[in-house]
Amino acid sequence: MGFNPFKEKGIPIEKQTKPWVELNVKPYDSSTVDPYTRLRGILMNGIEAEAVQFYHNFHRHIDIPELRAQLATLRRIEQQEQKMVNWMIPAEESTLQVTIGYEQLAVDLTAALAQAEQDPYVKAALDFALLEDFDHLYRYANLLAMTDEKKAESIVKQFTEIIPGRPTVIEHCHPVDTVRNFTDRSKTSAQTKLHIETIIAAEQQTMNFYMNIGNRLADQNGRGLYQEIAQIEEQHVTHYGSLTDPRASWFEMAVLHEYNECYMYYSCMQSETDDKAKGVWQMCLENELTHLQTAAEIMKKYENKDPEEMFPDSMPEPIVLKPAKEYVRSIxxxxxxxxGDKTKMVPLNMSESQDRYQTFLTTSNDDFAPSQKVVQDCINSQGEDYRVETEGPHPADILLSRRDIPDQKSLLEFCKNR
Structure with missing residues (x-):
């Protein structure tokens, strides 16, 4: 029998409130930290932030005083956990350095989920956005190369390549072409539901991060780059958020959120190499076991349904963050x-929405895109763009050169002829 969070014993809710001295954790050492310890912290910050936001919305849509009070208690502990996890990041890391971590996470997490995903449509959604986040890492790394003594390779180490993905300048889709079909929760596996919950939380946290810190850069083009990529993150949250079944009740969603927190903290524990960080994951897991069991009791009380029927007898295989260079290159x-073409993700030459797409691109970019300029500026100042190519030259001829960048028109022609 594997790990079943409904059966495991957690920390009683009344013992979960922590004093400030325990919450205000000592940050990791950015010069020695394992990149995947950093990424697990960014990931679990996003998972916790999603839980807090969910419970606020749940609270606003019910009129049962007893239940509202229970949710307030759960929400307060989720807030504590979020602060503890997010405070692991040291102040010495600049906004842009932290951003490199966010995008490395987006790449390696999405690749991990896609490789484990068995639903073809959900896997296609993951693969589609993977190439866009991969390009974001490249754009931010070029900005970092011009503005910081620390280079992106010192952050991602040897684990993640930094080369162009689907160029950001052609990622901008009309909003109607970013809404996907929702999955049927009565037929979808628990593993797929957990994957969707996880990627929504991660992408939403990235979107929120860029919404709030993009104006902290002094460089005008750097500010523009955050604006442009933040708009793509909005697309991604819509893209992934569409996959959830909108017919699920608030009680079902609460149980799924709590189960996913248990699943992800359990996953973090399985691969963590830092004892201090592993202790945080274990403590949070023990808290979340109680939260899940509380949400389960609430569902039984108010819906007369057994939440354990939503899940297998033991958790799916843990999600382990690891290098995915070969997989990323294959996609x-x-x-x-x-x-994007309405609910589909298709080759551009097969899209029925080409005219709408190209009109929206022209309007958005208006002959200028910060994501293009930041790379051109790097080429102008350093003679070539910034890349970390560990697996050979770029697989697409149009993106091989390090001394010039293809414009929007050339990129569209390339895509149409594939």
């Missing part, structure tokens, strides 16, 4: 030319 080779 880059086969799907660089894809775009």
């Amino acid at each position: 880059l080779s086969s799907q660089l030319h894809y775009t």
Whole structure:
């Protein structure tokens, strides 16, 4: 029998409130930290922030005083956990350095989920956005190369390549082409539901991060880059958020959120190499076991349903963050030319929405895109763009050169002819 969070014993809720001295954790050492310890912290910050936001919305849509009080208690502990996890990041890391971590997480997490995903449509959604986040890492790394003594390779180490993905300048889709089909919760596996919950939380946290810190850069083009990529993150949250079944009740969603927190903290524990961080994951897991069991009792009381029927007898295999260079390159080779077409993700030459897409691109970019300029500026100042190519030259001919960048028109022609 594997790990079943409904059966495990957690910390009683009345013993979960922590004093400030325990919450205000000592940050990791950015010069020695394992990159995946950093990424697990960013990921679990997003998972916790999603839980807090969910419970606020749940609270606003019910009129049962006893239940509102229970949710307030759960929400307060989730807030504590979020602060503890997020405070692991040291102040010495600049906004842009932290951003490199966010995008490395987006790449390696999405790749991990996609490789484990068995639903073809959900996997296609993951692969589609993977190439866009991969390009964001490249754009931010070029900005960092011009503005900071610390280079992106010192942050991502040897684990993640930094080369162009689907260029950000052609990622901008009309909003109607970012809404996907929702999954049927009565037929979808628990593992798929957990994958969707996880990627929504991670992408939403990235969107929120950029919404709030993009104006902290002094460089005008850097500010523009955050604006542009933040708009793509909005697309991604819509893209992934569409996959959830809107017919689920608040009680079902609460149980799923809590189960996913248990699943992700359990996953973090399985691969964590830092004893201090592992202790945080274990403590939070023990808290979340109680939260899940509380949410389960609430569902039984108010809906007369057994939440354990939603899940297998033991958790799915843990999600482990690890290098995914070969997988990313395989998707880059086969799907660089894809775009959104209503609920589909298709090659541009097969899209029924080409005119709408190109009109929206022209309006958005208006002959200028910060994501293009930041790379051109790097080429102008350093003679070539910034890359970390560990697996050979770029698989797409149009993106091979390090001394010039293809414009929007050339990129669209390339995509149409694939």
